[in-house]
Amino acid sequence: MTTPHTIAVLGLGRMGRAIATRLASRGWDVVGWTRSGRTPDAVRTTSDPHDAVAKADLVLLALFDGPACRQVLDDVRDSPRAGAVVVNTGTVSPAEASEPARRLGPAYVHAPVLGSVPAAAGALRILAAAEQDTLDRVRPVLEAPGTVRHVGDASTGAALKLVANSGLAGAVLALRDSLRHADALGLPRAEVMDVLELGRLGGFVTCRGSFLADGSAAGTAEFTIGAPAKDMALPAAASSVPLRSAVGPAGSPADAEADIAVAATTPAAKDGVLEPLRAYIRGHATGDAAHFREAFLPGAHIEGIRDGVFVSWPLDEYCALFRGRPAPDEPTRSRRVDALDVHGTVATATMTLAHGADTFTDVFLLVRADGRWRIANKAYHRHP
Incomplete structure (x- = not known):
């Protein structure tokens, strides 16, 4: 042979x-x-x-x-x-x-x-x-x-690969929550990692230890956010078991994807940088413009090509497009964070939104001011 x-x-x-x-x-x-x-x-x-x-x-x-x-x-x-x-x-x-x-x-x-x-x-x-x-x-x-x-x-x-990925996602989220609690309690990261390594998450903590030990990125990410978000959607399509959790007031299916994005990029992307993106997702999931006002700076603009013409909506005009209720096909819609890069007090993010027959790529500029991340500007592309 x-x-x-x-x-x-x-x-x-x-x-x-x-x-x-x-x-x-x-x-x-x-x-x-x-x-x-x-x-x-x-x-x-x-x-x-x-x-x-x-x-x-x-x-x-x-x-x-x-x-x-x-x-x-x-x-x-x-x-x-x-x-x-x-x-x-x-x-x-x-x-x-x-x-x-x-x-x-x-x-x-x-x-x-x-x-x-x-x-x-x-x-x-x-x-x-x-x-x-x-x-x-x-x-x-x-x-x-x-x-x-x-x-x-x-x-x-x-x-079997999908089941393995599901288990990995659970471990990522469990580790994220443990580190959140530790940070809130003021515990030193190195000591927390040592203790977690003794428990059920030990193997996972060991392989990620150098990346997470001091709360700052110690290496290059080994996967992009879009990949785990995509993989987590596959088991739900192949079985009747829902793998996405309802998180936040909207119960948005895509909130679970945002959680995966947070955990996958910890600590290179601190959790707070994704909070405005979560609020943005909730706005689309519910149709409630209050979530957009939470996500964006008051002077933000939403820009792109609409019907062949460049538009630049101020936040108030953008919020007026939403009627306070979900779209009729909301259960079939999805959003995912594909990429996130943080540079001190500014960050860029890319998101894919599958809204019925339409797919959008949203590109965000975020800034951190007064201890809080907000979206300063959004540009979008509607795929033909």
Whole structure:
């Protein structure tokens, strides 16, 4: 049985770049492709995914979500050489994992990963769903970025990854709440971390200890906010168990996503910087303009292109658009914080809002004055 020699890595974000770099360093012939056009120096790249796939014995997908995986696989479906294997490391729903498994049969390996950018150090845990012969063939490749666990079929592998992510999110939020209480009690962070390490959160605290020990960022974040928010939505779509909590007066489904964002960026982004974004989310969820007045500075403007014309609404004019009640389709709407950067007393944030048939990207400028963060300005883009 021949081990793949040439590997095409489609998707060179944080995870894909780390995996590709690890494989190249271990002697495989790696060619990468990314939709963004941003390419790492350590890996040979091509601007044409068909070219990458046509030369590969193994095609490894490291893409953001199920729709991206489906689109890329559809685009290159006629390009793989005979006998090539497709390995999908993405976090997708069980249904999204089963579809390519049915289409590609033994040539498909669903291999979601537990862990993050430590792929570059071989520290991932990989849940590999494949026929045994296929898994034996690709195992040397998968063992370069981590350890492999055979989990049966693609649907099971995808479901196990979602369950693992759900547990991780719970641990993140539990740690966040513990640190909040400790800070309120005036306890030194280092001592708190030592004690937490003795308890049920010990393993999680150990791996995040250097980042959290003194209340300031001690390294580079290993994932973006959009990824855990996206992942947390998948189990709810795949089962009848609601995974989003109702937080705050609005009970907004997206408040849970904001909580994940807070915990994921602690302590690089102190909790207070997200309070105006939470209030903004509550305003949309309830239609109550009072939440927007809480979120924005009085002189703030909301700006963007509307019907082909640039608009710049003062806060009062923006608030007048809301009637004090939720939109009829509010239960189907979602909002997530995608990115947050804090620079002393100013910060920028990006949020995605899925409102029925419309999707918006909101970009915020926030300032901290009088001990409180507020939104100074918002610009938005309505996706066609």
